[in-house]
Amino acid sequence: MKNKFEHIKHQFENIPEKGFFILNEFKSELNNPTLENIIESDLLNENYFSTEEQKKETQKQLDQLTSYAKMVGAYKVDENDQTELYGPILKDKLRPSDFVKMDFKSYLTKIQSYIREWTDENWIDLVEGFQEFHQKALVELKNKSAEKRTYYFLDAELIEKDRLNEVNWYDYFFTVVSTLENSDDLLIMNYGND
Secondary structure (H helix, E strand, C coil), rough: CCCEEEEEHHHHHHHCCCCEEEEEEEECCCCCCCCCHHHHHHCCCHHHHHHHHHHHHHHHHHHHHHHHHHHHCCCCCCCCCCCCCCCEEHHHCCCHHHHHEEEEHCCCCCCCCHHHHHHCCCHHHHHHHHHHHHHHHHHHHHCCCCHHHEEEEHHHHHHHHEECCCCCCCCEEEEEEEEECCCEEEEEEEECCC
């Protein structure tokens, strides 16, 4: 049986040159939604990356660019070319096995490992943005029984190249799906820089 979800909250934060953070909260029709159910229900969808106003503005800009490209002959319409992406990932190639299941402590350790690695690489802008977004996530998680939640972590860079868009404009792209046992609460957080 396919679970139904209600979209409760959308939060979008962007720091130019440093990255973005997107948080979406859902309520499940049933307690204990599974990762498989979340993917099947299309909750990992770029439609949840933007507010309705942002989507309209993006579409308006895209329509203008496409119109100009058609006018100068640089754009050919191919109705079959409707590739759907989730960040840099080909959406139809996304699998539950792409996610690593963690508890809260492991999740924090994972985040700190990226911060250390990027600091060692001297990627200061990425570190600053990521740390700021991580703090925002922790504020949200604190009010949502952070220590009792299960975290499913995806790093797009670890996915095979044939399951990624051939043009990857992301410096990094992480997705964290977080559920709470015996609860209908679901959080999906995206961190990235493009």
